[in-house]
Amino acid sequence: MFRFKKKAKKFYVPGDKIIRLVDSEEGCIASDRITVDGCKVGFMYREEPYQNGPDSGWRFLADDEDEEYMNKSENHSVFQVNTICNYDNDIIPFLSSPPGTAYIRDEEGKLVLDEEWEEPKD
Template sequence: MAKTFLIPANKIRQIIDSNAGCLATDRITIDGSRVGWMYRSDASRPEDSGWRFFAGDESESYMADTSNHNVYSVNTIAKYDPSIVPYLDSPVGSAYERLPDMQDFIRVDGWDSADSA
């Protein structure tokens, strides 16, 4: 089944100076949810930024279905939710959460990306 993205590819303009990749869920790119949870892990390949973006309400079973997430350029996800841009230079191991009633992210200390693998 073909996906219908909230923002068509021809409407994605460059807003950050990077072509690095990331993982993001359909809750963001299809459903239009804001990023509610993001973390940066070690890159899995040279073109990977290590960033992983979620709406924050994805269940384990949702994530287990690989058709519910994909690899995108970080720029694409920044176009969907520009509020992530100030955090993109954060080091590996960084994690941020945005609660439903918040505009900004809060840093999640003591979180280990190995816990999510």
């Protein structure tokens, strides 16, 4: 029987460079466009957290991922929110926003409330 070893991801910010920026142990989902390719967070939204674990409800994307990319589970992973803050600390002021909130980068490169976003339905 053959076993194929999954190729390990090479993260843009090495684990030994992650520092404590926020006081949270909660998790989130982030795209490899951020954690592997080093893009800034271009879109972030907060869903109702999963009840079975320490989920914050936050989802972080570069905002150039298409549906095909997102449908491949290997293109995103679960991290502590603090880890993603080390990739892009612009997100920190928005982390206390309630579920149902989303932010997007504007033309000036600032994260702003995305008033047109609607939380996905299951």
